[in-house]
Amino acid sequence: MAIDPRTPVIVGVGQFTERLDDPDYHGMSAVDLATAAARAALADTGVDQARLAEAVDTVFGLRQFEISGPMPATLGKSNNYPRSVMRRLGGDPARVVLEPVGGQSPQKLVIEAGDTIVAGDADVVMIMGSEPGSTAKYFASRDDKPDFTENVDGQLEDRGHQIFSYIDEYTVQHGLTGAPVQYGLLDNARRSRLGLSVHEYRHQMAELFAPMSKVAAKNPFSFSPVERSVEEVETVTDENRMICDPYPRLLVARDTVNQGAAAVIMSIEAARRLGVPEEKWVYLHGHSNLIEQALMVRADLGAAPASVLAAHEALRVAGIGVDDIATFDLYSCFPFPVFVICEALGLAADDPRGLTLTGGLPYFGGPGNSYSLHAIAETVCQMRDKPGQFGFVGANGGIQSKYAVGIYSTEPVPWRTSRSAELTAQVAELPKVPVVKTPEGAARIETYSVRYDWPVRTGIIVGRLDSDGSRLMATTEDADLVSLMTEGDPLGAEIVVSTTDNGNRAVLR
Structure with missing residues (x-):
């Protein structure tokens, strides 16, 4: 040719x-x-x-x-x-x-x-x-x-x-200031679509990533050439601490x-x-x-x-x-x-x-x-x-x-x-979801992450207003809601959102 x-x-x-x-x-x-x-x-x-x-x-x-x-x-x-x-x-x-x-x-x-x-x-x-x-x-x-x-x-x-x-002022104000929390929203949204539990999804993530570590262990240019098992990747320990939900450290770049x-x-x-x-x-x-x-x-x-x-x-x-x-x-x-x-x-x-x-x-x-x-x-x-x-x-x-x-x-x-x-x-040109920046009232959690890297453990929420289905962002330090977000499964949970001078806040209803 x-x-x-x-x-x-x-x-x-x-x-x-x-x-x-x-x-x-x-x-x-x-x-x-x-x-x-x-x-x-x-x-x-x-x-x-x-x-x-x-x-x-x-x-x-x-x-x-x-x-x-x-x-x-x-x-x-x-x-x-x-x-x-x-x-x-x-x-x-x-x-x-x-x-x-x-x-x-x-x-x-x-x-x-x-x-x-x-x-x-x-x-x-x-x-x-x-x-x-x-x-x-x-x-x-x-x-x-x-x-x-x-x-x-x-x-x-x-x-x-x-x-x-x-990013913009609205997303930054509500905690989207780093890649782990941003992608946490995406992975939890995907988990919602698939109907998987927190445990099931973390296991799938570990099965996806653990084989990569075997390649890294043999690459002379790797920064961390250590082979990891699926169990190591998915199990939360002091070494493999949570960074932003749903990711322990070994699932984070x-x-x-x-x-x-x-x-x-x-x-x-x-x-x-x-x-x-x-x-x-x-x-x-x-x-x-x-x-x-x-x-x-x-x-x-x-x-x-x-x-x-x-x-x-x-x-x-x-x-x-x-x-x-x-x-x-x-x-x-x-x-x-x-x-x-x-x-x-x-x-x-x-x-x-x-x-x-x-x-x-x-x-x-x-x-x-x-x-x-x-x-x-x-x-x-x-x-x-x-x-x-x-x-x-x-x-x-x-x-x-x-x-x-x-x-x-x-x-x-x-x-x-x-x-x-x-x-x-x-x-x-694909369909778009309307976004409300100052929401008030009843809503449901569409996806979420949790910031373990902040002085106070904080939930990051993307939700939908019950009244018109518009999308919103909010944060929460509410003990009951943060507990649900870290120890349970908050997808679809009913919340109440209010607007403050420093962003939107959410609590369980």
Whole structure:
């Protein structure tokens, strides 16, 4: 098959992990971690690293947690993260971009890089990401804090953190200020739809995630390479404490890590010019990038139609079926995103192909917006070892808000386009639930979570008013209601909601 020389190929991938118990641990910055991963990606191409670094004309950088919102970076930061990394590598790209918040971003950027290369607006692209959360935690209470402040001159296209595309004043006021509580609402809504008890659902979550830890235990880049049993994952102990209902710690993404990842993508003509061996080339056969409705208006908080459409669209673009996939890496910050894609594709928790190549976010590590760049790196390596087979990467962002999929193979294929924009428009037109911000009166609990991480254990409630079915948010410290939410099953429970100057409150009726 004659392939257009502008067709993009992934030619290099790299990862790096620095663990707290490493003998030479010294607490690397975001820039240092990304530099180590980028060096590994350059080396992976099999060509001279210095020459290749000079050839990189476009860089996409992924945001770390410390620059993913209005909070300050406690140890300082670079004013131009991508250029700080490239300066260490000896490169001076014409264009660098800092991408908004979102775990779908690595896969979304692979697609964007491909489109840019096909259009002739780039030849050699690097995507990089890193997360120095363990460094920040390690130095939090120490007097010898490093200063990672850097000021680098040069162009930067900063797209902004855009965190408020996922949350707003209303949701923040009612406790949705972290991923565990946000996804807790989704998993409990899904449990409601399935009619399962608290115990039954926790067991299913543990059955889904425990096998991932076996993969993590063998991955040299894992931050927590420990195999866990189903019983360990589902049993609440001092070590496996509750974080936010329904999740004990071993079902929650491990975001306190020091990890970096990078990928190099270029046109076939650039790969030939630079001498990258063809056995390094991996093609993107299918892809998609869809956006969900805003959280509070979704008809079913236990479903994610955009994610389902994204999975099927990528397969359609690739021209294959789910049985043709050899490897999967499904974004696993919490069980909900994995359940969604498993249901969409008919995958069982014990599918012999496995659901992760890294080991999953709770065990491999959850380096923020850049996790799926590790998944892509693992997939590229697997595809080189399995020529002609296909690898599926599912990348999730926000509160199951955005989903991007990539299907990879060494089999040559021309660049293809997807119907992602059209499908996103269809999702936006799905029925919506009216939301009331100042509710009063009788209501029922639609879904919930409990914040064990607050000074006072607090219930977080999404409910429906009896009077008109509109959706509301409320919090509660009411002893009887919190007891029901932590020791029983509050789904469908009758409550009374009132509005205060500091948000809505709920009690049992």
